[in-house]
Amino acid sequence: MIFGCAALHPYLEAKTAEMAAVTVSPKSQGTGDGEKLLKRIEQRARALGCETMFVLTTRTMHWFIKRGFQPVEPEWLPEARKAKYNWGRKSQVLVKKL
Secondary structure (H helix, E strand, O other), X not given: OOOEEEEEEEEHHHOEXXXXXXXXXXXXOOOXXXXXXXXXXXXXXXXXXXXXXXXXXXXXXXXXXXXXXXXXXXXXXXXXXXXXXXOOOOOEEEEEEX
């Protein structure tokens, strides 16, 4: 059974990675499956040598803050990611030390 998904985009030159396209099925929300998904992505990022991981969100900032992420300005993003940042969408950038 698939309960959710997430993508990991490493920026190795900056020793960071983006966790993107995070979703958990409605039936799995509140069961801890999202936590498991986050932990697995964090493990993968660490294995790649990343020291931090970041997310961009417009709606779930509170969920990530409860799990150790801190808000930062979009200028914090690695140059390669900052070049693709959609300023009109006004996504919040959150970062976590791994």
